[in-house]
Amino acid sequence: MKIGIVGAGQVGASAAYAVALLGSAREIVLIDLDPALAAAQAEDISHATPFGSATDIRAGEYADLTGAEVIIIAAGVSQKPRETRLDLLARNAEVFRIVTGEVLNHAPDAILLIASNPVDIMTGITVRLTGLPAHRVIGSGTILDTARFRVLLGQHLDVDPRSVHAYVLGEHGDSEVLSWSSAAVGASIFGDVALARGKPVTEDVRARIDVGVRRAAYRIIEGKGATYYGIGAGLARLVAAIGGDERSVHSVSIMTPEIEGVRDVPLSLPRILGKGGVLGDVMPEISAEERLALKASAQMLKDTLDAVHV
Ligand SMILES: NC(=O)C1=CN([C@@H]2O[C@H](COP(=O)(O)OP(=O)(O)OC[C@H]3O[C@@H](n4cnc5c(N)ncnc54)[C@H](O)[C@@H]3O)[C@@H](O)[C@H]2O)C=CC1
Numbered sequence: 001m002k003i004g005i006v007g008a009g010q011v012g013a014s015a016a017y018a019v020a021l022l023g024s025a026r027e028i029v030l031i032d033l034d035p036a037l038a039a040a041q042a043e044d045i046s047h048a049t050p051f052g053s054a055t056d057i058r059a060g061e062y063a064d065l066t067g068a069e070v071i072i073i074a075a076g077v078s079q080k081p082r083e084t085r086l087d088l089l090a091r092n093a094e095v096f097r098i099v100t101g102e103v104l105n106h107a108p109d110a111i112l113l114i115a116s117n118p119v120d121i122m123t124g125i126t127v128r129l130t131g132l133p134a135h136r137v138i139g140s141g142t143i144l145d146t147a148r149f150r151v152l153l154g155q156h157l158d159v160d161p162r163s164v165h166a167y168v169l170g171e172h173g174d175s176e177v178l179s180w181s182s183a184a185v186g187a188s189i190f191g192d193v194a195l196a197r198g199k200p201v202t203e204d205v206r207a208r209i210d211v212g213v214r215r216a217a218y219r220i221i222e223g224k225g226a227t228y229y230g231i232g233a234g235l236a237r238l239v240a241a242i243g244g245d246e247r248s249v250h251s252v253s254i255m256t257p258e259i260e261g262v263r264d265v266p267l268s269l270p271r272i273l274g275k276g277g278v279l280g281d282v283m284p285e286i287s288a289e290e291r292l293a294l295k296a297s298a299q300m301l302k303d304t305l306d307a308v309h310v
């Protein structure tokens with residue numbers, strides 16, 4: 001499969017590196033406003049391929065996207081310390097006006113994977129700008145928050161996070177909803193396993209893990225200026241799910257007709273991914289408190305998107 005990545009900065013390059021190691025695509029084209037950066041990233045990552053997979057990676061122009069089945073958009077500005085994701089909206093909306101037009105001209109049939117922040121709003125804006133159906137414009141949404149949640153839940157129980165099934169719903173951002181009520185280890189309820197293993201989910205444990213997930217980006221950006229390895233691996237995983245027509249479940253963001261009474265809103269729910277993009281939703285049973293939080297997150301995202309004029 002051929003894929004394109006627009007934005008060859010830290011996130012775009014990390015995604016390309018992860019795709020090359022996982023072997024989730026045969027060919028990668030990297031595009032950036034700064035062609036020298038794209039060329040340098042492509043050359044550097046190509047030197048990893050003998051250790052990973054037979055992936056051809058090169059820098060290119062928009063015309064080189066012809067035939068790409070998936071295009072990751074990671075172009076634009078990123079948060080500086082103390083900025084929120086929503087603070088990036090006006091600047092990245094301008095970038096997307098240019099980028100989406102070029103992408104559509106050269107790869108009208110591609111599935112778009114949006115990574116730029118605020119990712120839910122950028123996903124909604126991309127649907128508006130391109131007119132593509134919702135299932136083909138997929139924001140990485142809460143894949144990273146879900147991964148952070150699973151890591152911390154796994155650490156709490158000393159269990160492999162791949163055996164922890166838990167989702168973060170709603171916004172990829174401050175209003176996100178950690179669904180504790182639907183969290184599971186293997187096929188058992190997380191809280192029951194925690195109790196049985198002598199590590200109950202107390203208020204303190206919940207608060208520590210909530211901050212660990214919700215504030216992760218702020219902590220990492222304070223420490224090293226940006227986050228990129230986690231999302232890079234997550235994007236490569238989504239590419240594999242689509243390219244391999246896996247029908248695996250990931251918490252990604254798409255324009256959603258209705259959730260908790262809020263209509264036409266971009267947000268994350270667990271969804272089935274395959275060749276055509278999003279093939280369906282797998283909404284977990286969640287508590288009344290989580291439903292209220294999800295409604296508030298959805299309403300905030302809807303109000304923010306409605307206020308954008310593109
Ligand atoms: N969805 C998620 O979970 C995450 C999203 N992000 C977001 O990803 C985005 C990229 O972050 P980084 O890679 O760290 O930033 P970066 O600054 O390292 O890279 C952004 C790249 O976009 C390029 N660019 C800007 N305008 C462009 C245009 N018109 N056409 C083509 N390329 C253009 C820049 O030249 C730059 O190389 C940010 O919005 C950031 O907030 C970051 C981490 C996680």
Ligand SMILES: CC(=O)C(=O)O
Nearest residue numbers: 085117144216217227
């Ligand atoms: C930057 C960002 O969105 C994150 O690391 O979650």
